[in-house]
Amino acid sequence: KAGVTQTPRYLIKTRGQQVTLSCSPISGHRSVSWYQQTPGQGLQFLFEYFSETQRNKGNFPGRFSGRQFSNSRSEMNVSTLELGDSALYLCASSLVGTGYSTTEAFFGQGTRLTVV
Amino acid sequence: GESVGLHLPTLSVQEGDNSIINCAYSNSASDYFIWYKQESGKGPQFIIDIRSNMDKRQGQRVTVLLNKTVKHLSLQIAATQPGDSAVYFCAENYSGSARQLTFGSGTQLTVLP
Numbered sequence: 001k002a003g004v005t006q007t008p009r010y011l012i013k014t015r016g017q018q019v020t021l022s023c024s025p026i027s028g029h030r031s032v033s034w035y036q037q038t039p040g041q042g043l044q045f046l047f048e049y050f051s052e053t054q055r056n057k058g059n060f061p062g063r064f065s066g067r068q069f070s071n072s073r074s075e076m077n078v079s080t081l082e083l084g085d086s087a088l089y090l091c092a093s094s095l096v097g098t099g100y101s102t103t104e105a106f107f108g109q110g111t112r113l114t115v116v
Numbered sequence: 117g118e119s120v121g122l123h124l125p126t127l128s129v130q131e132g133d134n135s136i137i138n139c140a141y142s143n144s145a146s147d148y149f150i151w152y153k154q155e156s157g158k159g160p161q162f163i164i165d166i167r168s169n170m171d172k173r174q175g176q177r178v179t180v181l182l183n184k185t186v187k188h189l190s191l192q193i194a195a196t197q198p199g200d201s202a203v204y205f206c207a208e209n210y211s212g213s214a215r216q217l218t219f220g221s222g223t224q225l226t227v228l229p
Contacts, residue, residue, distance in 0.1 A: 042220075
């Protein structure tokens with residue numbers, strides 16, 4: 001069974017640009033969450049999608065947005081990039097059972113974004 | 117929001133010894149906990165999880181202990197190997213908050229030859 005796939009693996013962008021990152025969850029997983037990882041702040045939750053709907057959102061500005069498609073694949077977008085947006089962006093997928101019982105989240109390799 | 121924190125930022129152990137990595141959590145409503153291992157350049161790798169209705173769970177060479185009274189979580193690794201060198205994170209989840217995981221700051225485990 002293939003794991004969580006994130007593309008691209010590495011990205012370099014200029015301040016002010018926008019970027020779109022992609023995540024394909026494990027087959028059958030319907031929940032996709034996004035996290036930002038930086039040396040200073042650690043792993044921080046961005047948002048979570050389930051059945052094409054955003055269910056939960058972390059404390060990030062509106063420049064960070066996402067969406068989920070009917071095949072559960074997800075994208076996140078960051079507009080008007082700032083130097084501080086340089087980070088490893090991680091996607092995690094979960095198999096959500098009836099009643100949304102909590103199950104383990106599996107992470108992809110991440111996309112390393114560098115803003116210059 | 118409340119956060120999960122780790123007691124020690126670094127831990128060095130001799131190869132073959134047992135390792136214990138600790139974690140304190142502050143949200144008493146959290147009912148699900150996960151330990152992740154992250155190697156350089158890779159995403160977090162699921163190690164083991166435990167629900168709040170349990171106080172101990174064992175996997176292959178790993179054991180997680182949960183003490184809800186003092187809101188403490190630990191990961192024990194038996195016969196630590198060089199391949200265990202990585203950053204270990206604990207994460208908590210409250211089932212009422214969907215898939216949002218709150219992570220600790222991480223502990224760097226170094227296995228000495």
